[in-house]
Amino acid sequence: MEFLEFEGKTTEEAIENACDHFHLPAESLEIEIVSVGSPGLFGLGSKPAKVRAALREAPETDLLAEARETLENILAKMGETARVEARHEDDRITLSIESADAGLLIGKQGQTLEALQYLVSKIISKKSRRKVRLVIDIESYRARHSEALTQMALKYGEKVKKTGKPVTLNPMNPHDRRIVHLALQGDSELKTLSRGEGLYKKVVVYPVKKKEEPEDAGLT
Amino acid sequence: MKELIKFIAQALVDHPDQVQVKEIEGEQTSVIELKVAKEDLGKVIGKQGRTARAMRTILSAASTKIRKRSVLEIIE
Numbered sequence: 001m002e003f004l005e006f007e008g009k010t011t012e013e014a015i016e017n018a019c020d021h022f023h024l025p026a027e028s029l030e031i032e033i034v035s036v037g038s039p040g041l042f043g044l045g046s047k048p049a050k051v052r053a054a055l056r057e058a059p060e061t062d063l064l065a066e067a068r069e070t071l072e073n074i075l076a077k078m079g080e081t082a083r084v085e086a087r088h089e090d091d092r093i094t095l096s097i098e099s100a101d102a103g104l105l106i107g108k109q110g111q112t113l114e115a116l117q118y119l120v121s122k123i124i125s126k127k128s129r130r131k132v133r134l135v136i137d138i139e140s141y142r143a144r145h146s147e148a149l150t151q152m153a154l155k156y157g158e159k160v161k162k163t164g165k166p167v168t169l170n171p172m173n174p175h176d177r178r179i180v181h182l183a184l185q186g187d188s189e190l191k192t193l194s195r196g197e198g199l200y201k202k203v204v205v206y207p208v209k210k211k212e213e214p215e216d217a218g219l220t
Numbered sequence: 221m222k223e224l225i226k227f228i229a230q231a232l233v234d235h236p237d238q239v240q241v242k243e244i245e246g247e248q249t250s251v252i253e254l255k256v257a258k259e260d261l262g263k264v265i266g267k268q269g270r271t272a273r274a275m276r277t278i279l280s281a282a283s284t285k286i287r288k289r290s291v292l293e294i295i296e
Contacts, residue, residue, distance in 0.1 A: 070231065073227060074224065074227065074228065074278070077223050077224035077227055077282075078224055078278065078281065078282035078285070079282060079285050079286065080282075080285075101285075104281055104284065104285060105281065107277065107281055111277050112277055112278060112281045114274075114277075115273070115274035115275075115277035115278050116274075116278060118270065118271075118274045119228055119232075119271070119274050119275065119278070122232060122266075122271065123228075123231040123232060126231070126232065198268065199268070199270070
């Protein structure tokens with residue numbers, strides 16, 4: 001995006017100048033105010049207001065089409081015949097894949113789906129020059145997966161309460177860990193912590209001892 | 221397979237014209253060599269190799285379909 005600077009007595013005037021230059025309304029421009037300027041006193045020491053303006057990036061609908069095409073292209077090159085549907089959901093883009101071979105595209109523990117989502121987000125973020133939140137789903141895997149994680153979290157929660165011993169879960173990505181933390185958040189008898197380094201950390205479920213202090217209170 | 225990596229790599233880098241992909245086919249395993257401009261090396265590898273790992277994951281899923289193995293090598 002290339003910014004040009006415009007001046008005016010006031011910021012409004014500077015923006016107007018910018019609009020005249022591009023022959024576009026202010027809504028289609030990305031405008032940053034550099035300095036508001038000052039009117040000065042009796043025409044002395046006055047400073048012009050400065051703004052920087054550039055053409056606003058392609059509208060969101062194009063981004064949606066772009067995201068769909070990118071994913072379709074990748075899938076086609078993987079030898080996959082699939083249909084992709086794109087839509088906006090809150091502030092993110094959701095791409096749903098319809099394919100005969102869902103299992104392959106999901107991969108072990110959703111790895112392949114995760115990889116596709118990561119790469120397509122990266123590509124689209126690069127094209128639109130800002131961070132785009134993008135979710136790729138296939139046969140409502142996301143919903144089923146988070147339901148399964150919640151069930152697993154609750155099951156281990158019960159186990160921890162019964163035995164009074166902490167349980168360490170398998171390494172998970174940040175999104176999955178969040179689901180686990182949220183599932184057990186409301187339980188005052190349990191406490192969850194993430195352990196480890198990097199992207200994949202383990203969630204540890206601890207029992208909260210009632211009267212005496214928990215041994216590893218230092219960890220909280 | 222070559223086209224797949226080429227498409228993804230070109231969409232990630234700043235100099236798509238300098239992306240070169242070579243496929244060395246073996247009986248069971250193919251090696252795919254990816255070469256990009258020096259400045260773009262980080263873009264195809266990613267933070268802690270995350271981008272490279274994602275490309276390898278997709279590559280192996282695509283290879284399974286044709287009952288082969290593919291290895292992605294990023295060449296400096």
